[in-house]
Structure formats: structure tokens, C-alpha cells
């Protein structure tokens with residue numbers, strides 16, 4: 001199979017030029033001007049950007065959490081991701097406390113195989129790590145799982161103590177892998193939550209009011225400090241506040257090897273969303289919580305100047321009617337998480353490039369290249385180059401859409417609301433190509449469940 005993309009404006013993290021792109025089977029095989037070649041399929045990309053498919057390094061498909069399971073599985077979630085221009089996700093497998101991480105990996109392979117329509121990798125959520133199990137971490141790396149996530153939040157569920165953190169971090173550092181941190185002081189937060197509930201404060205807004213940014217900043221500081229001593233690079237996930245970002249910058253100034261991502265929810269939504277009528281605020285119960293609006297400017301600044309490396313979604317959808325209501329009488333029982341895997345590229349292009357905050361190259365870097373490099377996928381993923389996988393998005397920089405659960409162009413996620421409801425965006429993923437095959441064009445689905453492949457990721461290379 002061959003595919004020729006003509007007349008596009010090819011944008012990578014570093015380049016911006018007009019060219020034709022020739023794809024043979026699943027790889028880009030030639031890039032040049034006015035290529036005189038026949039192809040099985042020809043796409044005219046005049047007036048469009050030709051960018052690498054999005055890499056979302058933080059999703060939770062089919063994830064048991066908060067007494068229920070995230071509503072997108074690998075079939076519905078990867079299809080929705082593709083509609084939004086994302087062609088690779090890195091999802092989180094979860095070790096059951098006391099059980100083998102290798103068993104957890106098998107479980108997540110079974111969830112994804114035959115269902116995913118785009119390529120995927122896994123991080124491993126480590127929930128305990130006795131000495132006798134440390135060898136498993138090297139095995140995971142050999143299996144292509146070269147990053148771990150550990151939680152300072154959610155005591156009694158995913159939380160690990162500092163000893164476990166240090167033990168796992170040391171081994172991860174020895175093995176050349178990367179540690180992702182959910183950095184929030186969950187122990188103190190749980191105390192604040194108990195106090196609030198005792199005072200009858202049960203509505204969704206208290207989710208935010210019981211999780212101060214200082215406790216995120218403390219978690220960021222502590223996790224980086226432990227990682228420095230353990231000798232491992234650390235990647236702070238879903239960083240939400242200026243307070244936390246300051247700790248990343250301070251650590252970097254003293255030479256710590258630290259990276260951080262933020263997510264669209266922290267760039268576009270704010271704490272006032274919890275004041276919505278009735279129980280509506282539950283739609284935005286996610287961890288970390290939404291912050292005061294002024295934090296958004298600080299995060300955008302961090303994205304512009306390189307303090308933050310990547311934008312993931314932390315896609316973890318729960319239906320409002322059937323799942324969020326588990327916490328109707330008690331905010332602490334609302335399943336934590338929100339949808340977003342489909343809307344990332346449009347939101348970031350709109351708020352970033354169209355709003356004049358970041359360049360179009362930086363947009364590509366933040367939504368694709370940086371994650372590919374950090375998580376051992378580059379140059380297979382994360383760029384448009386000869387020899388790379390032909391994961392390509394033909395992106396219309398002018399097309400406007402209003403994001404809505406009712407807009408068939410912006411919502412394919414299996415969840416009964418859209419967190420970005422009513423936001424108008426400029427920039428839309430019109431044609432999406434996964435390993436040389438057009439899987440989305442003009443909002444029509446041409447992909448197939450099971451076509452997505454597990455990608456074995458490389459060790460941490462230090463590149464960014």
C-alpha cells in the first residue's frame with residue numbers, strides 16, 4: 001500500500017516547510033518537492049498542516065477506580081483519541097498490591113489486544129515493591145514498559161510510602177527507566193477531607209477546597225528530592241498549579257533531572273466549575289483538582305519557556321449519571337477523573353497557537369514529540385521523517401468547532417458529558433493516518449479495532 005500526501009505544510013517540533021510525503025506500507029519513505037510518484041491513495045493537503053500524530057502519554061482506559069471502571073475501554077477510547085488526532089497513547093497498567101507487576105502487565109495486554117485501533121504502550125503503576133519483587137522491574141523494561149507511576153495520593157488505594165518510593169526509584173534508576181509521579185500529599189489531604197466531611201461539607205466543590213496547591217507543591221518537592229537521592233529521572237504528571245511548577249523550576253536550578261506535564265483541564269477550566277448548579281461540579285472532580293484561574297497563565301508561560309515538557313490528557317472518564325453520582329452525598333466518593341483524550345490537539349492549538357502563546361513547532365513538540373522522546377518512542381513516533389511510522393495528522397488550522405457532547409465532530413468518547421462543553425476551538429484534525437492507513441477522514445471512521453499494536457518502548461535516553 002502506498003499513500004502520497006501532496007502540497008502540505010509539514011510541521012515538526014523543529015521544521016516547517018512545504019513538501020509532499022510518500023508513505024509505503026506503514027512508514028514514511030520519501031519527503032520532497034513535487035514528487036513524481038504514483039500511489040494507491042493521494043491526499044491533497046493544500047492549506048493544511050501535516051504534523052506527527054499526537055502522542056498522549058497519560059490515559060486510563062478500562063481502569064478500575066473509585067468503586068467503578070473508567071467508561072472508555074481500549075476500543076472506544078482509542079477510537080475517540082484517533083478522531084482527535086492522537087495516534088499513540090501510553091496507558092497505565094496497575095499492580096494489585098501484593099501481586100506481581102508482570103501479572104498486571106498481562107491483564108492490561110488482555111484489555112487492549114484486539115480492541116485498540118491506534119498504537120499503545122503501558123506505564124506500570126507500582127503499588128508496592130518488596131525487595132523480592134525488584135527483579136520484575138528489569139523484566140518490565142525488557143518487555144517495553146520503561147516507566148512507572150507511583151502515587152503520593154489516594155492512601156489505602158494506590159498510595160505508596162516514601163520507603164517504597166525510594167526502593168522502586170533506585171531500581172528504576174539502575175535500570176535506565178523513568179519514574180512518573182502523582183505528587184500530592186495524600187496523607188494530609190485525607191485529614192483535611194475528614195475534617196470537611198465532619199462539618200457536613202459534602203458537595204463537589206470541597207474536592208478542590210480540601211486539596212490545597214501547597215500539598216501538590218510539597219509532593220513535587222519531596223518526590224524530586226527522593227528521586228535525586230535515588231538517582232532516577234522523574235516526570236511529574238498532571239501538574240496543575242503555579243505553586244507546584246515553582247518547585248519543578250527550583251529543583252531544576254539545582255540540577256535535578258525533572259520533567260513535567262500539564263493537561264488541558266488545568267489550562268482551560270478552573271475552580272469555579274465546581275460552583276455549577278446542583279451536582280454538575282462532579283463532572284470536574286479530578287485529581288489534582290481544578291485551580292484558581294490565574295494559575296493558567298503561569299502554566300502557559302511554563303509551556304512556552306520549556307519549564308513544562310508535555311501536555312497529556314489524564315483521560316479518565318466516568319459517566320455523570322451513572323458513575324459520578326456514587327458521590328452524590330459525599331464528594332470523596334465521586335470517582336476521580338474526567339474525559340479529554342479527543343479534544344487535546346484542538347484545545348492546545350486554539351489556546352496555544354491561535355491565541356499567540358506558542359509557536360506551531362512548540363504545539364507539535366508539546367502534543368507529540370516531547371512525550372515520544374521522553375518515553376522511548378522517538379523517532380518511530382513523534383515526528384514526520386523518512387523511516388518513521390506514518391502516523392500523520394492533516395490538521396486544518398482554520399476550522400472552527402464548538403466542543404460539545406452533542407457535536408458529532410468533537411465527541412466520540414463513551415461518556416455522557418464533555419468537560420470542555422461550549423468552548424469554541426480553531427484547529428481540527430481532519431485526516432488521521434495510523435501506520436500508513438487513513439483511519440479518520442472528515443469525521444468518518446475507517447479504522448478497525450485491534451489494528452493498534454503494542455509498542456515496546458526504549459529506555460530513558462535523556463533526550464528532550
Ligand code: URP
Nearest residue numbers: 182286287314316336337
Ligand atoms: O483524577 C484523576 N486524575 N484520575 C485518574 C487517576 C490519576 O490520578 O491520574
Ligand code: ZN
Nearest residue numbers: 182237238287
Ligand atoms: Zn495521578
Ligand code: ZN
Nearest residue numbers: 058060314316
Ligand atoms: Zn492519571
